[in-house]
Amino acid sequence: MQALIFGTTGQLALALARQVPAGVTAQHLSRAAADLADPAACAAAILAARPDVVINAAAYTAVDRAETDEAMALRVNGDSPAAMARASADLGIPFLHVSTDYVFDGSGTAPWQPDDATGPLGAYGRSKLAGEAGIRAAGGAHAILRTSWVFSADGANFVKTMLRLSETRDRLSVVGDQTGGPTPAAAIAAALWRMAQAFHAGQGAGGGLTGTYHFAGAPDVSWAGFARAIFAAAGRDVEVADIPTAAYPTPAARPANSRMDCTSLETVFGIARPDWRAGLDEVLAALRAPA
Structure with missing residues (x-):
C-alpha cells in the first residue's frame, strides 16, 4: 500500500512516520x-502521486490567531482538505482527515456523538467544520476522525507547557471547568494506519467505512486534573x-464540554479509546531520553 x-513536522505527522506498518510505503x-x-497544489500532488490512500495530517492549529486570520485558517482547514478529497475521489482512493472537538459548542455534559449538531464557537472550529463539509461533498470514500487535546513529545502542547512552567513555579492555576479526553498523537497515528489498511483491504467496500468518527483518550478529565496527572x-x-x-x-472561546x-470507531474498525495515562508515561519517557 502506498x-x-x-505534513512532516507536526505532532501527528511525526507519529505517523514512526509507525509506518510493514508493507506500506509512506510519502510525506x-x-x-x-x-x-494552495488548494490546487494539494490536489495536483495527489493526482501526480496516484497513491492508494491519502492521509491529511496537517492543519492550521493556531486557535487564537485564527480569530484575526480566519481567511487563512479557512483556506488551510477548509478549502485544501476539500480539494484533496475531490482529487482522491477522482482517483477512487480513500481520504483520511483529522478534525476536532471544536466543531461543537461545548454545551451540556454528555459525550458528543458523531452525528450531533455542530456549532463552533470560533474561527478555528468554523474552518475545520468547513473542511468536513467539503470532504463529504466530494463524494468519495473517506473517514473524518475528530479528536481532542493532542499531546506528544514533539512540538508545542499542554504536557510540554506544564513541564516547562513547573521548572520555575511550584503553584499553577489551571482551568478546571473544561472537560475532555487528552489524546496521545501516537494513538491517533496508530488508529489512522489501521483505518487506512481497512479501506485498502476493501473492508466494507469503502462505503461501509466512510463516515465521521470520534477518537479521544480516556478517562475524561479537566485541564486542571490533567495537569495534576502530569506533575x-x-x-x-x-x-x-x-x-x-x-x-x-483567551481570544478564542474554548468548548467547556x-x-x-x-x-462507532470501535464498532466499525475495532479501535478502542486509548488510556491517556499510559500515553503520558510514554511521552515523559521520551522527553527524559538523551537526545
Missing part, C-alpha cells in the same frame, strides 16, 4: 511540496489550583 501524507509532503494555503507522573511537586474559564480569557463518544 500512502501519501500531508512538506509545505514546499504542497502548501496547504504526579513526572515527579514534580507542583500545586494546581482550579480556576474557571472566565479567569483565563469536549467529551466524545467513540463507540
Whole structure:
C-alpha cells in the first residue's frame, strides 16, 4: 500500500512516520511540496502521486490567531482538505482527515456523538467544520476522525507547557471547568494506519467505512486534573489550583464540554479509546531520553 501524507513536522505527522506498518510505503509532503494555503497544489500532488490512500495530517492549529486570520485558517482547514478529497475521489482512493472537538459548542455534559449538531464557537472550529463539509461533498470514500487535546513529545502542547512552567513555579492555576479526553498523537497515528489498511483491504467496500468518527483518550478529565496527572507522573511537586474559564480569557472561546463518544470507531474498525495515562508515561519517557 502506498500512502501519501500531508505534513512532516507536526505532532501527528511525526507519529505517523514512526509507525509506518510493514508493507506500506509512506510519502510525506512538506509545505514546499504542497502548501496547504494552495488548494490546487494539494490536489495536483495527489493526482501526480496516484497513491492508494491519502492521509491529511496537517492543519492550521493556531486557535487564537485564527480569530484575526480566519481567511487563512479557512483556506488551510477548509478549502485544501476539500480539494484533496475531490482529487482522491477522482482517483477512487480513500481520504483520511483529522478534525476536532471544536466543531461543537461545548454545551451540556454528555459525550458528543458523531452525528450531533455542530456549532463552533470560533474561527478555528468554523474552518475545520468547513473542511468536513467539503470532504463529504466530494463524494468519495473517506473517514473524518475528530479528536481532542493532542499531546506528544514533539512540538508545542499542554504536557510540554506544564513541564516547562513547573521548572520555575511550584503553584499553577489551571482551568478546571473544561472537560475532555487528552489524546496521545501516537494513538491517533496508530488508529489512522489501521483505518487506512481497512479501506485498502476493501473492508466494507469503502462505503461501509466512510463516515465521521470520534477518537479521544480516556478517562475524561479537566485541564486542571490533567495537569495534576502530569506533575504526579513526572515527579514534580507542583500545586494546581482550579480556576474557571472566565479567569483565563483567551481570544478564542474554548468548548467547556469536549467529551466524545467513540463507540462507532470501535464498532466499525475495532479501535478502542486509548488510556491517556499510559500515553503520558510514554511521552515523559521520551522527553527524559538523551537526545
